[in-house]
Amino acid sequence: MPTPIISKRAPIYADVPDEKWNDWRWQLSHRLNTAEDIEKVLKLTESERKALQKQDLFRVDVTPYYISLINPEDADDPVRKQIIPVSEEMDAFTSMMEDSLAEDRHSPVPGLVHRYPDRVLMLVTTQCASYCRYCTRSRIVGDPGQTFNRQDFEMQIEYLKRTPQVRDVLLSGGDPLVLAPKILEELLTRLREIPHIEIVRIGSRVPVFMPMRITQELCDMLAKFHPLWLNIHVNHPNEISTELAEACDRMSRAGIPLGNQSVLLAGVNDCVHLQRELVQKLTRIRVRPYYLYQCDLVEGAGHFRTPVAKGIEIIEGLRGHTSGYAVPQFIVDAPGGGGKIPVMPNYMMSMSDHKIIVRNYEGYVTTYEEPAEYKSHDPKTCKFCQNKRSEPGQTGLTGLLDGEQMFIKPQGFDELHNRDGIQHRLKDENKWKPLGIGSGETD
Numbered sequence: 001m002p003t004p005i006i007s008k009r010a011p012i013y014a015d016v017p018d019e020k021w022n023d024w025r026w027q028l029s030h031r032l033n034t035a036e037d038i039e040k041v042l043k044l045t046e047s048e049r050k051a052l053q054k055q056d057l058f059r060v061d062v063t064p065y066y067i068s069l070i071n072p073e074d075a076d077d078p079v080r081k082q083i084i085p086v087s088e089e090m091d092a093f094t095s096m097m098e099d100s101l102a103e104d105r106h107s108p109v110p111g112l113v114h115r116y117p118d119r120v121l122m123l124v125t126t127q128c129a130s131y132c133r134y135c136t137r138s139r140i141v142g143d144p145g146q147t148f149n150r151q152d153f154e155m156q157i158e159y160l161k162r163t164p165q166v167r168d169v170l171l172s173g174g175d176p177l178v179l180a181p182k183i184l185e186e187l188l189t190r191l192r193e194i195p196h197i198e199i200v201r202i203g204s205r206v207p208v209f210m211p212m213r214i215t216q217e218l219c220d221m222l223a224k225f226h227p228l229w230l231n232i233h234v235n236h237p238n239e240i241s242t243e244l245a246e247a248c249d250r251m252s253r254a255g256i257p258l259g260n261q262s263v264l265l266a267g268v269n270d271c272v273h274l275q276r277e278l279v280q281k282l283t284r285i286r287v288r289p290y291y292l293y294q295c296d297l298v299e300g301a302g303h304f305r306t307p308v309a310k311g312i313e314i315i316e317g318l319r320g321h322t323s324g325y326a327v328p329q330f331i332v333d334a335p336g337g338g339g340k341i342p343v344m345p346n347y348m349m350s351m352s353d354h355k356i357i358v359r360n361y362e363g364y365v366t367t368y369e370e371p372a373e374y375k376s377h378d379p380k381t382c383k384f385c386q387n388k389r390s391e392p393g394q395t396g397l398t399g400l401l402d403g404e405q406m407f408i409k410p411q412g413f414d415e416l417h418n419r420d421g422i423q424h425r426l427k428d429e430n431k432w433k434p435l436g437i438g439s440g441e442t443d
């Protein structure tokens with residue numbers, strides 16, 4: 001016998017029959033999106049009311065389930081701040097961008113972002129169950145007129161078929177789990193027909209906004225497409241309800257490994273003690289904290305931004321202090337398309353040719369004696385070294401360490417340094433050339 005769901009409901013939903021409340025289609029079709037609707041649940045602040053009256057506001061929609069998690073007495077409620085717009089959303093800030101991660105520039109076909117060597121981000125819809133105010137993709141998300149069509153989808157599949165280095169496809173959007181079940185199943189079927197795609201991942205906030213969508217039927221369907229991984233998006237312990245716990249349990253039982261990606265948000269979760277409780281609660285429902293993101297430089301998110309140091313302070317307070325499984329990687333997604341960059345406290349304090357000095361989470365400082373003699377494995381006979389596959393230009397520092405390249409030059413480096421005659425003189429003396437194997441373009 002499944003335990004009955006003890007649901008927290010805002011008073012206006014007290015009389016909604018359970019079959020309706022627990023039906024995700026009912027939740028979707030009863031979302032709140034106007035000041036008038038929302039006022040039935042919460043007393044709006046001036047700032048919220050002003051924002052909700054704006055014409056060009058990024059889309060607002062909140063499921064009855066999610067709005068019920070808000071304490072209506074608290075204007076600073078952490079769930080409320082994620083979902084109800086405030087007038088600060090309209091404020092511009094230095095370095096603000098529409099597409100801060102330059103995703104559009106990395107899209108060989110619409111909706112497919114191929115940024116990394118072996119994996120792609122596939123945007124399958126622009127629709128979500130509710131809309132996070134700090135959305136990194138607010139430039140496209142929420143707008144039903146911008147959603148991807150059949151032709152885009154066919155082009156995405158074609159690109160994947162002819163790009164064998166892609167072994168990992170990350171479905172996102174929008175939220176893939178708001179797609180009609182048949183469409184989602186077709187999409188997964190088509191991806192699974194491509195032999196080089198080894199794993200499929202879904203990034204979804206549906207379990208948080210609308211846990212009733214995670215039915216046994218959906219889990220059975222997803223389980224046909226293993227290996228399939230899923231990341232949810234929880235930012236605050238108040239979002240971990242009985243319903244979310246049960247939804248996660250159903251997915252875990254269907255063999256789907258669960259992770260969590262959260263965003264560091266001022267006034268929502270910028271507290272090391274809160275974060276410790278969050279990550280510990282997540283591991284209790286078998287969700288492994290994966291990434292904690294620094295807030296992107298995206299329009300509308302200015303008032304949510306914290307200094308990067310806040311993230312470092314949080315990791316300082318987690319690593320060593322709690323289970324390693326509970327510690328996410330703190331990530332700055334580099335503006336301009338630089339991609340995800342991990343940032344963390346320093347544990348390495350100094351080093352010499354035979355010793356390193358490191359410190360632990362308690363401030364205990366110790367040494368690690370390096371081996372006096374180290375015989376490295378032989379890359380010439382190592383079958384993994386022989387089989388390595390990499391796209392030229394994407395090996396990064398690994399390529400430097402491997403000896404494939406000797407340097408990486410910033411754009412314009414040669415032009416700048418090719419001042420009158422220098423290049424010539426060096427070439428004549430033949431002193432410069434033999435040094436560099438180089439990146440191969442100019443010398």
Ligand SMILES: *Cc1c(COP(=O)(O)O)cnc(C)c1O
Nearest residue numbers: 113114115116119120121170340
């Ligand atoms: C985040 C992201 C991925 C996945 O990155 P992982 O670090 O492997 O989780 C892939 N492509 C794009 C464009 C991304 O933004």
